Amino acid sequence: MTSTLFAKYDVPVPRYTSYPTVPAWHAAPTAAQWTASLQRALADPSATLSLYVHLPFCESLCTFCGCNTVITRDHGRSSPYIDRVLSELDMYVRMVPSLAERQLSQLHLGGGTPTFASAEELARLVDGILSRLAASGSGRFTGSVEADPRVTSAAQLRALRERRFTRLSLGVQDFNAETQRLVNRIQSPALVASLVTEARAAGYESINFDLIYGLPGQTPASMQRLADEVLRLAPDRLAVYSFARVPWIKPAQRKFTDAQIPVAAEKRALYDVIRRPLLAAGYLELGMDHFARPDDPLARAAAAGTLYRNFQGYTEARTNVLLGLGVSAISESADCYHQNEKVIAVYDRRIDRNEIPTHRGHVLSADDRRRREQIVAVMTRFAVTLDDAQAADAREFLAPMLEDGLAVLEGNELRVPAAGRAFIRNIATFFDEYFRASQPAAPMYSRSI
Ligand SMILES: C[S@@+](CC[C@H](N)C(=O)[O-])C[C@H]1O[C@@H](n2cnc3c(N)ncnc32)[C@H](O)[C@@H]1O
Ligand code: SF4
Structure with missing residues (x-):
């Protein structure tokens, strides 16, 4: 794995020990x-x-x-x-x-x-x-x-x-x-x-x-x-x-x-x-x-x-x-x-x-709960089923990671292959609507790597 990938994806992201995350x-x-x-x-x-x-x-x-x-x-x-x-x-x-x-x-x-x-x-x-x-x-x-x-x-x-x-x-x-x-x-x-x-x-x-x-x-x-x-x-x-x-x-x-x-x-x-x-x-x-x-x-x-x-x-x-x-x-x-x-x-x-x-x-709202289950699936089983709208969204949001071979999307199945394990927190941000809505001005999370 190239060091370019680590430079590209080593950004502050949550550790996802909960969803929503505490902040x-x-x-x-x-x-x-x-x-x-x-x-x-x-x-x-x-x-x-x-x-x-x-x-x-x-x-x-x-x-x-x-x-x-x-x-x-x-x-x-x-x-x-x-x-x-x-x-x-x-x-x-x-x-x-x-x-x-x-x-x-x-x-x-x-x-x-x-x-x-x-x-x-x-x-x-x-x-x-x-x-x-x-x-x-x-x-x-x-x-x-x-x-x-x-x-x-x-x-x-x-x-x-x-x-x-x-x-x-x-x-x-x-x-x-x-x-x-x-x-x-x-x-x-x-x-x-x-x-x-x-x-x-x-x-x-x-x-x-x-x-x-x-x-x-x-x-x-x-x-x-x-x-x-x-x-x-x-x-x-x-x-x-x-x-x-x-x-x-x-x-x-x-x-x-x-x-x-x-x-x-x-x-x-x-x-x-x-x-x-x-x-x-x-x-x-x-x-x-x-x-x-x-x-x-x-x-x-x-x-x-x-x-x-x-x-x-x-x-x-x-x-x-x-x-x-x-x-x-x-x-x-x-x-x-x-x-x-x-x-x-x-x-x-x-x-x-x-x-x-x-x-x-x-x-938690019903939507929070659904997203929590999906984040748990990604973080523990490295695989999760998306609905149709999510799959379309994932093609766009995760495009760089899909291209870099760090995530795989087949139909509605999102998988994280071995190469993507180091970036699992970055992939989980896809499901985190709060993170996506507000990229904070001040740092809130430790870096992903
Ligand atoms: C409550 S402490 C463990 C018990 C005991 N206080 C000790 O230090 O042996 C929990 C663990 O969190 C980890 N930890 C604490 N601060 C950390 C940090 N900033 N980054 C990563 N891991 C950390 C350490 O590995 C530590 O053993
Ligand atoms: S200060 Fe040291 S001993 Fe105390 S919880 Fe943190 S790591 Fe453990």
Whole structure:
């Protein structure tokens, strides 16, 4: 693939973890509309539920980070925070009693850094959630946790494993010493290796590594060394994220100069240096940026065509409701998105007043919902059926990509061949009427590559 293509298509586009994307949300639900949406989505006794709990605390700031975090060394903050998360769940269960009766499929602890909380606090959080959902037969859920190796202990891993957690995601990012220094995140392969050993011994079934390409200081040679280290540690899955650079939202990213950040073909080459040895070692490439061993549940979901994409990235199961608890957490139902307050002091105050802490959201129109399904199909299955009007529109809108062989349109079937995978976000913009209607004057999204 020529570097011209990367220069041509490396423009700011959404990552499509939702549709409409967050900047396009314009129809926030009231608390009553939001709980009514949950009620509708859970009306059927066979409906399923996922819970996402956002634990925002981190001891120090990694300067690349795009997550919603609270940087503090005061570990006394996690216990009152957990109380508020449990109060938030109480509030929902009072307003939407079916929440406690439907099957809990997934319980994900994300952040920030969930393992900022102690083993005892994590145990209290999970026990508190499961006791509130006891009627749901919550014993069958898949539990997963994001862990920063620098602050994660065997005791925390054991506490969660005892509560039937089976998935662990370790933030590895990169082992290159210069990159670690530049992004303020020093962690050795030995530290990660010891946690992998602890997690395997405790019985975790799927271990994921998060890596990032496009960070300052990375070179093809450093990425090759990273690939070698990673293959030695043999995770079950990997998320290999493109560095999302949004300095207008995350000022710490201003610490890097433009000259330090690889873009376009140079950046994509770093991804390819990781990708090739992973494929050679038998991992499958899933969606836009994930890899998994063929027997991992994520790979099985991809093979079965049931992979889904939400705010947590690619996920193996789509449930009728994803309920996000905690500061800045995002929820998704059939016809609504909902995000909690992003400022922790405001979140705390609103929970203490027994209010649903809505920050923003979006009630989806029928057209939004149809476009969401099409974007999910493109992002997960690389194929989607268009109606006649869309097919005519696609011939025009996607003409450059069709000519460059990055997309294929046969009748009303739009496909993304292997060559187009790197440009999947650009192709998805075809379905995004908000993006197409308003090409923003100020940057809103990270670049596509
Ligand atoms: C909440 S963190 C993971 C847990 C823990 N805080 C840690 O860092 O190990 C989620 C993941 O998002 C990814 N991430 C954060 N900021 C990013 C950015 N600007 N671009 C791409 N990926 C990013 C990182 O790979 C990180 O592991
Ligand atoms: S990457 Fe993880 S540890 Fe670093 S600041 Fe972001 S959430 Fe915290």
